[in-house]
Amino acid sequence: MVAQNAAVCGERAVSDPPRESTQTAHARRIQADYGRWAAIYDWFARATSSVGGVRSGSISALGLSDGDTVVEFGCGPGPNLPALREAVGPSGHVVGVDITRPMLTRARALVTRRGWENVSLVHGDATAPPVREADAVLATFVTSLFPDPYAVVSGWCDLADTVVLANFVPQGNRAANAALWLFTQLNPPLFDSVRRDTLGQLDRRTGATRRALVDKLGRVETDRYVFGIVSVNAGYREQ
Numbered sequence: 001m002v003a004q005n006a007a008v009c010g011e012r013a014v015s016d017p018p019r020e021s022t023q024t025a026h027a028r029r030i031q032a033d034y035g036r037w038a039a040i041y042d043w044f045a046r047a048t049s050s051v052g053g054v055r056s057g058s059i060s061a062l063g064l065s066d067g068d069t070v071v072e073f074g075c076g077p078g079p080n081l082p083a084l085r086e087a088v089g090p091s092g093h094v095v096g097v098d099i100t101r102p103m104l105t106r107a108r109a110l111v112t113r114r115g116w117e118n119v120s121l122v123h124g125d126a127t128a129p130p131v132r133e134a135d136a137v138l139a140t141f142v143t144s145l146f147p148d149p150y151a152v153v154s155g156w157c158d159l160a161d162t163v164v165l166a167n168f169v170p171q172g173n174r175a176a177n178a179a180l181w182l183f184t185q186l187n188p189p190l191f192d193s194v195r196r197d198t199l200g201q202l203d204r205r206t207g208a209t210r211r212a213l214v215d216k217l218g219r220v221e222t223d224r225y226v227f228g229i230v231s232v233n234a235g236y237r238e239q
Helices: 025-045 051-062 081-088 101-114 148-157 174-186 200-215
Strands: 069-073 093-098 120-121 136-140 164-166 218-225 230-237
Touching: 051 081, 051 230, 069 081, 069 148, 081 093, 081 101, 093 136, 101 120, 120 200, 148 164, 148 200, 148 218, 164 200, 174 200, 200 218, 200 230
Parallel strands: 069 093, 069 136, 093 120, 136 164
Antiparallel strands: 164 230, 218 230
16 A cells, blocks of 8 residues: 555545646647547447456456555546446545546546545646556556657656556457457547558557566566457566
8 A cells, every 4th residue: 555645636646736838739639539539438438348358357457455546547437447446445545537628527427426435536647647656557548649658657657566558459360450450540539540550550659668567667467358459568566
């Protein structure tokens, strides 16, 4: 469990929000794209929450215990929040961070409906985390949006001893890769796709995040899901 004097949003783990200077043109574009997608993404995320075991596998890899603090970067409308809250128990704390206000609006509605008092939601940029420390960090299908994912994930590794990342990768069979390519073409904002080499960019960015975990934490375990096109990389700090 992180130190009891951790800085908090409400009670713990969150520092002051990032300054406006962190809101680059790229970040503003992501905000706009995902803001337009909020309603559809909310439905899609919940409808596919158990597909392929990605979500359960990612949360299991975090190795959370009662009383832990976990931070999810790119929490979106909150599809992971119920499972994360269950993993840390009533004495734990879940912090969801997202740069897109419409996504957070939906996540806050979920938290309010469920009456969760140990879930904090923060409007912030994952590239300049409004968080000082945590027991674990989770990000699912987020790092493909960063032009320099190595730097971003390296920063997350300074916050926690465990960092788990779920990403799409073009490393499945031919049919699965073709389906992934089509998905990226139909939904370019979800992959920060500005070039034709979408799958190549996706592969490079996912590879960079894994290297960051290796370089900063030491031990990395990788599992594949959904015919090989989803990779869950879990980094653990070597003591």
